[in-house]
Amino acid sequence: MAEEIEWWEFDSAEEFIDGVVGDVTFIIESALDARGQALVAFPGGNTPKPILEKLAQAPLRWKGVTIIPTDE
Known part of the structure; x- marks a missing residue:
């Protein structure tokens, strides 16, 4: 069964x-x-910078979040 694309x-x-x-x-x-807890992987470089800057302002329980940097 094919998945529907949004x-x-x-x-x-x-x-x-x-x-x-x-x-x-x-x-x-x-x-x-x-x-x-949450584990998230974010790409490096300048492309995601505006998203990461705004995400950093989100009122999350950041102590429970582990961030793994990725390359590509």
Whole structure:
């Protein structure tokens, strides 16, 4: 059975960033609620910088979050 693909369109880069941050925040919160900890991997470089800067401001229980940097 084929999976259905979801397509999202954004009117601006800022709207895209907000959408990604909202989704990642939800995923981290879900992991924290379920297990008391979350493990996430984020790419390095300059491309994700605006997303990571905004995500860093999210009111999460960061002490329960482990971040692993990736390369690609």
